[in-house]
Amino acid sequence: MALGFLLVMLAPMIWVFGQVNESSKQLCQRALQTVLEGNVARLRLNVLTLKQEAAQLAKNPTVLRLVREGTAQPKPATTDSADGVPDGVPDDIQKLRELFPNLPEANGWVVTNPDGIIIAADSDSRLGERCPWTPLNRSTLQSGKQAVVLPDYASDSSSLGCLFTLAPILSAKERHFEMIGSVGWVVDPRDYLSDLLGTNRTDATCLFDRYGRLLTRSRFEDQLSNLRVDQPTEAQRPWYPTLLRQPGFVSRESGTKLNTETLADRPLTKMADRAIRGSAGSNTQGYRDYRGVTVVGAWRWMPDLRIGIATEIDSSEAFRSINLMKWLIAGTFGALTFAGIGLATLAVLSERLRQRLNDRDEDVRHLGQYELTELLGAGGMGAVYRGKHQFLRRDVAIKVLEGEQLSRQSIARFRREVQLTSNLRHPNTIAIYDYGQAENLSGAKSSSNSDSKPGSDTASSNNKKPPQFEQGVFYYVMEYIDGISLQQLIDFYGPQSPERTIHLLRQICGSIAEAHEAGLIHRDIKPANILLSAKSNTYDHIKVLDFGLVKELNKADDTLAMTMTRSDSMTGTPLYMAPETIRDATQAGPAGDLYSIGAVGYSLLTGKSTYEGESAIDLCLKQLERPPVSPEIRLGRSLPQGLQEIIMKCLSLRPEDRPASIGQLLKSLESLPEASEWNQTDSIDWWENVFEANRQKTPVETKAGTVADRPLEGIS
Structure with missing residues (x-):
């Protein structure tokens, strides 16, 4: 079976490799041709520029006079006269040297007589030399057309290796024009044209003539001495061309021995042979260049210039990816x-x-269309899970009431919590998305409706007659906050600065203010029920949650509220409960929330709770008897007096001594000098430096809950 599997896998792998190999060659061919066409266009543009400039010079009066009157000038003496002008140089030549422009494409200029003798030039060394034009060049000039004269490597003149673009100088004679001379530009193809066409470590574009002589600079100058058998003379050495001939040996990589025949006797390389014959094409299969190295390339012959142009790249470089693919397949x-x-x-x-x-899939828990991924926490009013909607894939927090937590009162309170919370819209209050009932946590049968409004009881709507006692799992879905609670902030990062404490308390006041305006009191404000996050680039953003003990102030005949809150019961969390609430839970009011906010501010400012005790009863007795010590005494260092007075006023034993409302508390906090000293820059610095630096070495969960942290219910 294993052998069959290998054969089945090997066949498509070989096919894929073949396709990739062929595609790579096609891409390489297109790339070579693109580079070649671009260089052809650049070359023709430069030649055209030189021809146009030469045509303008041919009409220059000084040039015409010099040609009509001049003869071949002897090379001037090397001794300069007193005025700095070489002896024997006519004034017209000096004038031309001042008038002729300096072109970046050219290395100089020349003026010749009809016989090709240079009678004027930018350089004294060229005077009296013969321009190396061919009979075809001369015939072209005599017909009134411009000519490109290629280098003549047979002479020892100063123009050896140079290319000329000449325009004829015509004179009217009877009914026709007669060429009386020529003028044009001198170009060193090894200099400007080599740089124009581009040469790098792996590929290059070159120019060559019909003899296979390389006109531009070779990118392998350091290897040329090893590639020649026939050595040039000392005068020819700087200009001696590289011949595009097949070497009598392969390069040093192959190790083949050198024979004694001259390079000129060897056949042209495959590329040069086809180009000189007038062919335009490319080869990506690979062929040997004049070094004996396998290359790929594209070429073209330009008959109007009698020049060939080619772009080549070493095959090993061109197909390096293919070689890597071979190793990968192996x-x-x-x-x-x-x-x-x-x-x-x-x-x-x-x-x-x-x-x-x-x-494992059987162990994954579902509630309707939600998948529970992580238990975030559990308490007397249910467990909270992190989850995702099956289709929206959005992280949410899901509060679940099930099992032993189910009772008529708990179910009623659970529904009450989601109904009341869903009406709150403040940005610092947790948002409710959905509510539903399922048969069990596996989600086998669910009455959840993600399209239903928060607070709607979809389970009841699916039954014409409600059951005597509802069974199953009740849950509601709220936004998931990726952050830490204020309890975690206090436990792991200690006391907070007065400026940050004010910043956080103001947000808490904003959330509770909306609830009070709606006639609701929270009754369980504590650091564990307040989340802090860096959400959507809004750092230090507060979210108040867990309105499970919320009470409506405007319903005196609310039977459910009276059942949930009896005078002989305690509802809330020690240390954050107002004294009057400890005495009589039915007396809970807005002033109780103000006391809780003051206790939260006290913990943030000092890193410690308002009181210390061995039991819940002990804590409650201390809260009834005396106010807590001032924050600066508890902390052991001085704090802003204004902030301390506000917090201690909130912690007053008598409700009437506390701020009259949340709005008044918020106004007092905003009036403090420190209220404007904590901004987003400070928040960003804390989250990106302090929090990120410590999150790897400190646990995300808060410390184990104590008796002071757990809510009290039904303690008579």
Whole structure:
């Protein structure tokens, strides 16, 4: 079976490799041709520029007079006269040297007589030399057309290796024009044209003539001495061209011995041979260049210039990706060989793994269309899970009431919590998304409706007659906050600065103010019920949650509220409960929330709770008897007096001594000098530096809850 698997895998791998190899060659061919066409256009543009400039010079009066009157000028003496002008140089030549422009494309200029003798030039060394034009060049000039004269490597003149673009100088004679001379530009193809066409370590574009002589600079100058058998003379050495001939040996990589025949006797390279014959094409299969190295390339012959142009790149560089692919396939094949050997063992293990995965899938808990991924916390009013909607894939927090937590009162309170909270819209209050009832946590049968409004009881709507006692799992879905609670902030980061404490308290006041305006009191404000996050680039953003003990102030005949809150019961969390609420839970009012906010501010400012005790009863007695010590005494260092007075006023034993309302408390906080000293820059600095630096070495969960942290219910 393993051998069959390898054969099945090997066949498509070979096919894929073939396709990739062919595609790479096609891409390489297109790239070479694109580079070649671009260089052809640049070359023609430069030649055209030189021809146009030469045509303008041919009409220059000084040039015409010099040609009509001048003869071949002897090379001037090397001794300069007193005025700095070489002896024997006519004034017209000096004038031309001042008038002729300096072109970046050219290395100089010349003026010749009809016989090609240079009678004026930018350089004294060229005077009296013969321009190396061919009979075809002369015939072209005599016909009134411009000519490109290629280098003549047979002479020892100063223009050896130079290219000329000449325009004829015509004179009217009877009914026709007669060429009386020529004028044009001198170009060193090894200089400007080499830089124009571009040369780098792996590829280059070159120009060559019909003899296979390289006109531009070779990118392998350091290897040329090893590629020549016939050595040039000392005068020719700087200009001696590289011949595009097949070497009598392969380069140093192959190690083939050098023979004694001259380079000129060897055949042209495949590229040069085809180009000189007038062919335009490319080769990506690979051929040997004049070094004996396998290359790929594209070429074209330009008959109007009698020049060939080619772009070549070493085959090893062009197809490096293919070679890497070969190694990858070889490695893959080796890996598959080992895989085939262990296939039988993997078959057995895969069956076991499948069974484990099935078991794990059975353990994944669902509620309707929500998947529960992580338990975030649990308490007397249910458990909170992190979850995701099956289709929206949005992280949410899901509060669940099930099992032993189910009772008529708890179900009523649970519904009450979601109904009342869903009406709150303040940005610092947790948002409710959905509410529903399921048969169990596996989600086998769910009455959840994600399109229903928060607070709607979809379970009841699916039954014409409600049951005597509702069974199953009740849940509601709220926004998930990725952050920490204020309790975690206090436990792991200690006392907070007065400026940050004010910033956080103002947000808490904003949330509770909306609830009070709606006739609701929270009754369980504590650091564990307040989340802090860096959400959507809004750092230090507060979210108040867990309105499970919320009470409506405007319903005196609210039977459910009276049942949930009896005078002989205590509802809330020690240390954050107002004294009057401890005495009589029915007396809970807005002043009780103000006391709780003051206790939260006290903990933020000092890093400690308002009181310390051995039991809940002990804590409650201390809260009834005396106010807590001032924050600066508890902390052991001085604090802003205004902030301390506000917090201690909130913690007054008598409700009438506290701020009259949340609005008044918020106004007092905003009037403090420190209220404007904590901004987003400070928040960003804390989250990006302090929080990120410590999150790897401190746990995300808060410390184990104490008796002071747990809510009290039903303590008579």
